[in-house]
């Protein structure tokens with residue numbers, strides 16, 4: 001047995017696992033992990049209900065945790081994997097933290113940053129979209145289907 005390749009799909013699966021944890025806790029199913037040197041250094045999911053905090057998005061919590069782990073405010077060597085396109089607020093946080101790469105699964109036409117704030121990220125940040133897009137979108141659709 002060889003170890004699984006540590007590629008974008010592999011890490012997005014970890015973010016998806018976080019999203020599923022969120023759903024099981026009644027939270028909107030968005031999950032995120034931050035990877036540095038092929039290692040997950042932070043994982044988080046949306047906790048707006050638990051914390052009664054509209055800003056407790058997965059990306060914000062992950063950035064805060066990763067900065068704590070590294071003891072650094074800038075995450076320039078890190079990649080964020082998130083199941084859904086970051087909102088404007090999170091894109092701002094990702095920009096401040098200067099992550100080198102952002103990979104997301106499903107796009108978000110209504111709240112995603114690409115429509116409203118395409119310049120919010122650091123100019124050097126590489127963005128990749130559509131990794132496990134169907135699975136990531138399905139988590140969101142399933143969640144809202146069950147609630148409406």
Ligand SMILES: [Zn+2]
Pocket residue numbers: 057059086087088089090091
């Ligand atoms: Zn957000």
